[in-house]
Amino acid sequence: MSLDWGYTDDNGPSTWAEKYPLAAGARQSPVDIDTSKATSDNSLVDREIDWSYPSNCSYRIVNTGYGWRVDTYGDDTALSGGPLSEVYKLEQFHCHWGATNDEGSEHTVDGKSYAAELHLVHWNSEKYSSFKEAASQPDGLAVLGVFMEIGNADNAELEKIISLIPKIIHKGQDSQASFDLDFGSLLPESKHYWTYLGSLTTPPCNECVIWTVFKEPITISERQLEVFRSLKSVGEEDAIEPEEGKLVKNYRPPLPLGNRVLRECGP
Ligand SMILES: CCc1cc2c(cc1OS(N)(=O)=O)CC[C@@H]1[C@@H]2CC[C@]2(C)[C@@H](O)CC[C@@H]12
Numbered sequence: 001m002s003l004d005w006g007y008t009d010d011n012g013p014s015t016w017a018e019k020y021p022l023a024a025g026a027r028q029s030p031v032d033i034d035t036s037k038a039t040s041d042n043s044l045v046d047r048e049i050d051w052s053y054p055s056n057c058s059y060r061i062v063n064t065g066y067g068w069r070v071d072t073y074g075d076d077t078a079l080s081g082g083p084l085s086e087v088y089k090l091e092q093f094h095c096h097w098g099a100t101n102d103e104g105s106e107h108t109v110d111g112k113s114y115a116a117e118l119h120l121v122h123w124n125s126e127k128y129s130s131f132k133e134a135a136s137q138p139d140g141l142a143v144l145g146v147f148m149e150i151g152n153a154d155n156a157e158l159e160k161i162i163s164l165i166p167k168i169i170h171k172g173q174d175s176q177a178s179f180d181l182d183f184g185s186l187l188p189e190s191k192h193y194w195t196y197l198g199s200l201t202t203p204p205c206n207e208c209v210i211w212t213v214f215k216e217p218i219t220i221s222e223r224q225l226e227v228f229r230s231l232k233s234v235g236e237e238d239a240i241e242p243e244e245g246k247l248v249k250n251y252r253p254p255l256p257l258g259n260r261v262l263r264e265c266g267p
């Protein structure tokens with residue numbers, strides 16, 4: 001059965017606007033971060049971005065058909081400060097990658113792609129009553145974007161996620177994810193970032209995200225990234241050849257920043 005959207009030539013990002021008109025909007029994500037266009041803003045410095053995640057807030061990992069996603073209990077989590085006017089709660093985190101290491105991130109920096117990009121997804125629980133409601137509001141979601149570059153060593157925290165991927169190879173499969181995760185290790189040491197108003201990077205492309213993209217990447221090993229690429233975009237029942245249906249790329253190329261403001265905090 002053909003997907004109504006995906007990342008192949010016949011259903012990829014250039015076709016999404018046919019069925020998902022928001023994809024053609026003026027506040028779309030990702031964007032290329034043109035560092036010469038970034039403006040410093042003292043208000044970002046005055047209210048340092050701050051987060052708190054209990055290590056046991058993850059409960060499930062699922063193969064969405066477009067990648068893996070770890071679902072979290074948001075009650076005791078909090079993201080605040082920086083570009084945010086309210087406290088946001090962690091809903092889930094997931095990742096985007098490419099077929100080779102010279103592509104894979106969604107945001108790019110002066111045209112440079114990273115090998116992958118981690119998204120920590122939060123919703124404005126002060127103003128809205130659910131994640132779903134927040135995803136229809138211009139200030140509903142806050143996503144932290146973390147670039148991932150290839151390093152020699154495995155990333156020990158990511159390994160806790162990667163060790164579960166063999167249980168969710170096919171679309172729709174899920175597994176309990178009750179690992180203890182040190183989120184501090186999934187975020188860069190430096191809190192320097194760029195921020196702008198954007199959207200979901202997949203259909204329906206709602207323009208509901210305040211994006212915060214950290215300047216400093218974290219590392220992932222080649223082996224670990226290959227495990228991501230072993231995920232399948234089809235269900236177990238879909239009779240396909242073993243090499244078919246592999247999720248080797250799930251990133252949307254950048255869209256124009258247009259007349260949006262790109263702010264930065266830190267050099
Ligand atoms: C920000 C993370 C996120 C949330 C959503 C999607 C995609 C997302 O990833 S991304 N890369 O961060 O933009 C696509 C499906 C969307 C969901 C937000 C909530 C919905 C819009 C539901 O209401 C129906 C479809 C859902």
Ligand SMILES: [Zn+2]
Pocket residue numbers: 094095096119201
């Ligand atoms: Zn994402």
